[in-house]
Amino acid sequence: MTDLSLTTGTVVRPGDDDWDSARAFHSGIGEPTVIVRASTVDDVRAALRYAASERLDVMVRGGGHSAWGAVPGGVTLDLDALDEVRVEGSLVHVGGGATWGAVARILAEHGLGVSSGDTASVGVGGLTLGGGIGWMVRAWGLAADQLVGAQVVTARGDVLEVDAEAHPDLWWALRGGGGNFGVVTRFDFRAHPLEHVVFATLGVTGDARPVLRTLRDTMRDAPRELTMTYMDIPAMDPNAPAGATVTAVWIGDDEEAARAALAPLLAVDGVSETELGVRAYPDILMDMPAADPDQPMPGFVGGNTLLGELTDEAIDRLAAFREANAASVLFLRSLGGAFGDVAQDETAFPARHATWFAMAGAFDVPGLVDDGNRPLIQAEWDAIEALGAALYGNFTPSTDPGLVTRMYGPEAMARLAAVKRQYDPQNLFCRNHNIAPA
Template identity: 35%
Template sequence: MTTPRLKRRDGAVIDTALIAAFAEGFSGAVIQPEGAGYDAARRIWNVSIDKHPGLIARCQGVADIVRAVHFARDNDLLVAVRGGGHNVGGRAVCDDGIVIDLSAMKAVFVDPQQRTVRVQGGATLGDLDRETHLHGLAVPTGVVSRTGIGGLALGGGVGWLVRKHGLTCDNILSCEVVTAAGEIVTASADSNPDLFWGLRGGGGNFGIVASFLFQAHPVSIVLGGLVLYPRDQAAALLRHYRGFMATAPDELTAYCGLISTPDGMPAAAVALCYSGDIAEGEKLLQPLRGFGTPFLDIVQPMPFPAMQQLADGSFPDGTYNYWKSTFLADLSDEVIDLIVEHGNRATSPLSGALVEFYGGAAGRVAPGDTAFAQRQSEFNVGITAQWTDAAEAQQHIAWVREAWDALQPHSSGGYLLNFLGEEAPTTIQAAFGANHARLVALKTKYDPTNFFSLNQNVAPAR
């Protein structure tokens, strides 16, 4: 193919002198298509995404972010913002435009007395966990340590501590934000509270968060791991899981579904994390772990960062991915049978169907208190296709869509924002639920030209 060029939104090529002038005052790395490291810099975890930006601006600090925003505005560029690059929809990169890349901004500063953590926008969950664990603390985040904290937190953030300590966005105390106008503002309960509301679950619609201040919690050693069963026990296991979680304490987060073992054998699994007293957890989990005839039980006390890395091997870099999910009105027997039926039809041993139960602390926040609207939805089902041969894409994507279509009559009509790939605007609007109109007003105030459009987009009012 021809070498990509940086272009305005109307397709006009940007003069190289303008790029040189921009680079002269930029302290980070300005990576162009003909330069060393370009192919590595444009790649993200999901290799289904193959975009060729005209320029990658890898920022060293807030001044670089501001400079990149002004350059993009002045030249009418399409803008993608990259943190960890782990979004399945590939919104961290674009064709022909500029990627404002925060991946070099990874600093984490812990205040153990206040139990707060200042985190730059390019840090991953692993970066965060490494520093907080030294102080016996943790911030509720996701389940794959290579995920970027920025995209996760702005979209809500669901992980192993969600039932005890809430969503990632529930634990944001303040944000340092570069707006679409290139201004630096603080968003908190006391400063720009409307923006603070929108950043907690509204996605990347309102600005680039250069750093977050999070509330941390005393979490050090947890009881966690996997219990694996033969695939023919999947339906019975899901029914048992449903009943067990109905009365489970907030300290327990557990997911259940159909996966394959590393050697490709179909299995059913429960993945769990208990963040309370270990001895109490051992007793509490006995009925769950003792169900049926598991062929492997690796539940054990472990440092929380190890728990956070438990799923890393299931989502390696360099694979093709296509996901869909939906919240369920109810995990009925009929729904369970559908999940098992379609899970058994998976076209790749790397693919899976997973049921996640939330509730707990996250469900006790009112839907309108933050932009994250799906507070009362307890069961989410994710259908995740993963494969290694590009030529097989059609069959794997078809499997996901067929499973998702079969579940739609049982959907609550809500969706988990961070699980969305390339979806229709109506699906994105449904993910925001009753908060969408308020988000439109906020977008119109802070980004009236939709400068930040490569996200789960809320379009401004016209």
């Protein structure tokens, strides 16, 4: 047995006074064997040596939004204290435990931005390693596309500085392959000038189909400064008003240009302007409340997919899914632009030809979903997913180990498995959409 002694971090075990607070994460309550709150890179190395000696799986926790935090047992490696953000010109060094809201606020002080997720409390690590679709995806690509280097602690405890020239195989896998290959204790991003954005919300009533067709046609030739989403949610949560909306973000402060880009949508019956104005980028990131243990979220029957094209068939099926299931959600986000500029084999992220991300699912609420209609709902979703090219791992609440085969093609899976064999042959990092060592 390896002694679990840390430099400045702490170890929390069941029965300790702070156990209950330590095992709570944003999306639920964990039941790990032990929690290591790392404060230094040496703490991370000590935790990995201990986990390997005790044959314990490792779950790395940053923002705490991952469903994998609820899987019992193993070592939870909490990186919350490794949250430093350091700006050197346009180069930004971000600790592995930082959250995107904090990063956005610090970068805003320098007139800079990095395309991140939509939620302030989401961890930089999990989002980036899984790819990272965000508001500037069409202008700057994924969060992983803005990465220029990383400090990685491997399963053996080696500390590697990784970039396109140093350990290029690992560099490829880190950008879209998830947390399978080591603990990233520092991310190095190339930031972009960003003073303001124009943020707009359009209310939508009536049939979704003409709205979605117009949204698709508008984005086909839209400037890369513009990204849009469509969301339709049920009346389930007072923090999220029910109904359908289109949300748009335009990089810069040109309200006139943003309004002109939205004009085709505003001409559709049932679409109206709710909000349009110049905002600071950190202010448009959502604040998602943490999970309430007394009111757990219901299950989710559905999924997501990266669509090469948002065809009329896809629109019809997505709209019909939402109409047929009262307690369901429908979400779409525009891609293309810089996202598609990256060659497919340059990173591990799938489906670079995709122009839309789509997600739909019914909440498994008693009285609305039961054993009789649950398979029918899943079959409806499966027919939609069959139109797409790949699943986006960051946007699924499921810990089904079989999902990983729907995230990557055979060539990418083989390449990822080879990298996994080199850097984590014992599969220490398996609390994720796991790539088994070749």
